[in-house]
Amino acid sequence: xxxxxxxxxxxxxDGRDKVTGTAKYTxxxxxxxxxxxxxxxxxxxxxxxxxxxxxxxxxxxxxVEVFTHINTPKQAxxxxxxxxxxxxxxxxxxxxxxxxxxxxxxxxxxxxAETLELAQYAATLVKVxxxxxxxxxxxxxxxxxxxxGDGFRAGFVPPKSQGNFKKAxxxxxxxxxxEYFHGAEHHNPMEMHAATVFYEEDGxxxxxxxxxxxxxxxxxxxxxxxxxxxxxxxxxxxxxxxxGSALRPQYQLFLATLAALELKRSVKVELTRPQxxxxxxxxxxxxxxxxxxxxxxxxxxxxxxxFSETSRFExxxxxxVNWAAKLYDCDNIEQVYKLVRLDMxxxxxxRAPGGATGVYALESAMDELSYKLKMDPMELRLKNYSEEDKxxxxxFSTKTLRECFQKGAAKFGWxxxxxxxxxxxxxxxxxxxxxxxxxxxxxxxxxxxxxEFSADGTLxxxxxxxxxxxxxxxxxxxxxxxxxxxxxxxxxxxxGDSDLPFAFIEGGSxxxxxxxxxxxxxxxxxxxxxxxxxxxxxxxxFKGANPEEVIFxxxxxxxxxxxxxxxxxxxxxxxxxxxxxxxxxxxxPNMLKQNxxxxxxxxxxxxxxxxDEDLGxxxxxxxxxxIDGGRILNLKTAHSQILGGVVWGISMAVHEDSFMDHTFxxxxxxxxxxxxxxxxxxxxxxxxxxxxxxDMVVSSVGAKGIGEIGMVGVAAAIGxxxxxxxxxxxxxxxxxxxxxxx
Amino acid sequence: xxEYNLNVNGQxxxxxxxxxxxxxxxxxxxxxxxxxxxxxxxxxxxxxxxHLDGKAQRSCLTPVSSVENAKITTIEGLSEDGSHPVQVAxxxxxxxxxxxxxxxxxxxxxxxxxxxxxxxxxxxRKAMHGNICRCAAYNRIEKAxxxxxxxxT
Numbered sequence: 001x002x003x004x005x006x007x008x009x010x011x012x013x014d015g016r017d018k019v020t021g022t023a024k025y026t027x028x029x030x031x032x033x034x035x036x037x038x039x040x041x042x043x044x045x046x047x048x049x050x051x052x053x054x055x056x057x058x059x060x061x062x063x064v065e066v067f068t069h070i071n072t073p074k075q076a077x078x079x080x081x082x083x084x085x086x087x088x089x090x091x092x093x094x095x096x097x098x099x100x101x102x103x104x105x106x107x108x109x110x111x112x113a114e115t116l117e118l119a120q121y122a123a124t125l126v127k128v129x130x131x132x133x134x135x136x137x138x139x140x141x142x143x144x145x146x147x148x149g150d151g152f153r154a155g156f157v158p159p160k161s162q163g164n165f166k167k168a169x170x171x172x173x174x175x176x177x178x179e180y181f182h183g184a185e186h187h188n189p190m191e192m193h194a195a196t197v198f199y200e201e202d203g204x205x206x207x208x209x210x211x212x213x214x215x216x217x218x219x220x221x222x223x224x225x226x227x228x229x230x231x232x233x234x235x236x237x238x239x240x241x242x243x244g245s246a247l248r249p250q251y252q253l254f255l256a257t258l259a260a261l262e263l264k265r266s267v268k269v270e271l272t273r274p275q276x277x278x279x280x281x282x283x284x285x286x287x288x289x290x291x292x293x294x295x296x297x298x299x300x301x302x303x304x305x306x307f308s309e310t311s312r313f314e315x316x317x318x319x320x321v322n323w324a325a326k327l328y329d330c331d332n333i334e335q336v337y338k339l340v341r342l343d344m345x346x347x348x349x350x351r352a353p354g355g356a357t358g359v360y361a362l363e364s365a366m367d368e369l370s371y372k373l374k375m376d377p378m379e380l381r382l383k384n385y386s387e388e389d390k391x392x393x394x395x396f397s398t399k400t401l402r403e404c405f406q407k408g409a410a411k412f413g414w415x416x417x418x419x420x421x422x423x424x425x426x427x428x429x430x431x432x433x434x435x436x437x438x439x440x441x442x443x444x445x446x447x448x449x450x451x452e453f454s455a456d457g458t459l460x461x462x463x464x465x466x467x468x469x470x471x472x473x474x475x476x477x478x479x480x481x482x483x484x485x486x487x488x489x490x491x492x493x494x495x496g497d498s499d500l501p502f503a504f505i506e507g508g509s510x511x512x513x514x515x516x517x518x519x520x521x522x523x524x525x526x527x528x529x530x531x532x533x534x535x536x537x538x539x540x541x542f543k544g545a546n547p548e549e550v551i552f553x554x555x556x557x558x559x560x561x562x563x564x565x566x567x568x569x570x571x572x573x574x575x576x577x578x579x580x581x582x583x584x585x586x587x588x589p590n591m592l593k594q595n596x597x598x599x600x601x602x603x604x605x606x607x608x609x610x611x612d613e614d615l616g617x618x619x620x621x622x623x624x625x626x627i628d629g630g631r632i633l634n635l636k637t638a639h640s641q642i643l644g645g646v647v648w649g650i651s652m653a654v655h656e657d658s659f660m661d662h663t664f665x666x667x668x669x670x671x672x673x674x675x676x677x678x679x680x681x682x683x684x685x686x687x688x689x690x691x692x693x694x695d696m697v698v699s700s701v702g703a704k705g706i707g708e709i710g711m712v713g714v715a716a717a718i719g720x721x722x723x724x725x726x727x728x729x730x731x732x733x734x735x736x737x738x739x740x741x742x
Numbered sequence: 743x744x745e746y747n748l749n750v751n752g753q754x755x756x757x758x759x760x761x762x763x764x765x766x767x768x769x770x771x772x773x774x775x776x777x778x779x780x781x782x783x784x785x786x787x788x789x790x791x792x793h794l795d796g797k798a799q800r801s802c803l804t805p806v807s808s809v810e811n812a813k814i815t816t817i818e819g820l821s822e823d824g825s826h827p828v829q830v831a832x833x834x835x836x837x838x839x840x841x842x843x844x845x846x847x848x849x850x851x852x853x854x855x856x857x858x859x860x861x862x863x864x865x866x867r868k869a870m871h872g873n874i875c876r877c878a879a880y881n882r883i884e885k886a887x888x889x890x891x892x893x894x895t
Binding site: 012016019020021024025030117191192238240241242243471636644648680681683685 | 763771780781787789816824834839871872875878
C-alpha cells in the first residue's frame, strides 16, 4: 500500500508540545545569571531628549546598567546595515541612536538588572526631559502633502493604470463614487516580542528571538554590530503568533544584543503588552472608488485611489489598489496610491497587508454598484469575471473562483436571499446577507533544505523557516514522509535555527510553496541515492533503474511493473554499509515559467449578520468561505488557517481599532481590555470549502499558500450584509453599534 | 524579602519574593514553570490561567502572598504525559495553532468541565470567552471542549 500523507487531516506534529506546556517560546529559555532588560518608552511623538537622568535607577543594588543614547557605543553608520529583508525604502529606525524622538513610545532607555521586578522598578526611576516639537499624526488632515506610494520592496507592485478611465467613466450609464475608511490595527500576537541573548564564553551569541525569519535577525545583528555570522546564531523553534509583526527585527532584538555585548553577559528583553503597540501597525487608509458600468452590469471603468500612512523615516508601501485588474474584466482601470508622512513608527505588514484593506473597499463598492444596477451582487461578479489578469495581460496559473462562487453560494443558501434591504427580519433582529470576493498572491521564493536519512530508518529534514502556528513543522513532515515513503513517526522536521539552510522570512503565504517544495526535492535526492545504492548490491534487481520505474513507499523501493520485486531501505543501508545519507537542495523558482502567468489565490465569502433594530448591536452569525488555494497539504491545519483568517476578517469588520489620541500622537487603547479582538462568544458558524486544483506553476507540491486568503474579502462581506440588514451603508471600519445606528 | 511555601503540582517549593509578586512570575522566573504564559498582565486574555484548588484563576493578578495555603496546578501538572481528556481532545481537534494561549485555554476548560461535565455549546462559549486566541481557533476550541466532555461523561 502506498503511503499517502499529503492532503490528509493529520494531527499537528507539535501538538503534544503545545498542549503540555513544553513548547518553549523566546522568553522561556534560561541559563543561570541571565539578566533582565526592561525598556523605557518615550512619552512624546516628536522632539528631542534634553536630559535623561539614570542615577536613581543605577543606585539600586542589582541594577547592572542603564543604556541610553548617551552611553550606547557607536554602531554601524550606514543605513544599509540596518536594512532587513522586509525593510521598505528609507532609513530604518535605530534604537538609542541619538537624542531624536521620531514616534511616541520610542524606546529611550534599557534598564538591565538581576531580576525582572527590579528592572521594572528601576525603569520607573529613569527621568527623561524632552524638548517637544509639534507633531502630526492624523492622516485625514494632511492629504495635501501626500507623496507617491512607490519604491522598491519585495512583493510590492507599483500601481499602474490601463486604458482611459476618465473617458470611460463619463461614458458610463451607471456611476458610483464613494469613499471608504478603516482604522489602524495592531497585530497583537499572544506572545510578546522578546529576545533572549546568551553570551557564550568565546564571545559568540546564541539568540532566541521572536521572529518569522531567523536568517533575517541573524543578518541584521551581524550587520549592525559588525559580527561575523559565525558568531551569531538565532533560534525561534516556536513563535507564539506573529501575523507579520515579526517579519522585521524589532527593537527588543537590538537592545538585548547591545546589552549582552556591552556587559558580556546573557540578557533577556521581553516587551509588555502596551509596548506591543509601539512598533508597526496596519496603516489607516482613506480610499476612493469610482465604478462605471453599463445598465446590464458590464464594468466599463474602475478607479481605485488610496491614501495611507507612513513614517517620516521609511516609506511603507503595500498593494492596496492593485486588485481590481486581477478580479475584473475591465479595460479602463486607474490605480492611484499615495502616502502621507506622519510622526509615527513605520507601519508594518499585517496579515494580508494591502489586500485586506484594498479589497474591503473594492468589494464594498461592487456591492453598492449591484444595488444601483438592481442586480444580484454575485451575478455582478460573474458578469465581470476575469479569465485573465488584465493588468499584466497574462492567464492565471490556476483559478477556481467560479466554482468557489457556486459551491459557497450553495452551502450558504444564497438563492433564497431577498435582495431588498431590511426584508429579512427575525424578532428584534434585522438579518442581512452579504458576499464578497477575496484575492491574494500565490508566491514562491527561493528556499534551501537539507535532509539526512539514517540507517535506523529515520529521516531528518531542515530549513531555516518558521512555524508561527501555520503548521510548517507538520507539512514539512508530511511532504518528506510522502516523498520518501516513510511513516510520519520516522520523520523529524527542524526549523527556526539560523544554522539550517536558508529560507526567506515566513510571510505573504509563501512558505508552503517554497519550503514545502524544497523539502520535497531534497527527499527526492535521498530517494535517488537510495536507488543508486540498491543498484550496487550484488545481483540487484534495481541495477541501473530510474526513479520513474520504482515506487518509494512503506520504507521500501518497489518495482512499478512487478511489485513482487522490492528492497527495504534498511536492507540497502545495511548491505551498502551506510550510516547516513545527506543531501541538500536549493529551490529557485522557475521564473521563466512562472512569469507567463498571474499567480493568485481567491475566495468567495458569504456572511450573515444579525443587527438588533433597537440597539444596533451587530452579531456575525454565519460565514461561508470558499477557497481557491491550490492543493491543500493538510486538511486539518489548512482548515484552521482559514478559520483564523475569517475570524481576523470579522474582527477587522466589527471590533479592532487602534485609537490614536492626536493630542499626544499616541495609540491610547494599548492593552487587551480596550483593544477589542474577537473572542469565543463572538464566534459564528464558519464553513470552509476548499475548491482544490493543484497549481504546478506556483510549486511542485501544487500548493498556493493560504495564510492570508482566508481573511481577504471577509470585512466587505460583513459590511455588505450589514447594509442588507439595515439599509444603511457604513463606509468605515470597524462597523460599531453607533455607526450602524446613526 | 519574605519567603513563601508553595504547593505546585503536588510538590513543595520555597520561594523568596516580594509579597505582591504575581504568581505568574513566580512560576515563570522562580520555578521555571514556563507553560503558564504572560499575555496582558491585567486579567483580560486568560493566557496565565492556572488552577487554585482546582478552580481556574488568573495568575497575573494573583499575588504570591495569597496562595500559600492553596494547591496550585499548572499545565505541567495537569497530567503527567499529556493524557488529560482535554489535552487529548485539544490535539485531535487541532485547537492549538501557535500554541501560546493554549495552556490557559486548557486550564480554563478543564476546570469548567469539572464543574459542568456535560455543557451545551452556549455554555462552552460563555465559559471560554475570557481566553483570547489570536490565531482564532475558537470554533475548534469549542469543538475540543465538547469532545473532552464526551470522554469525561
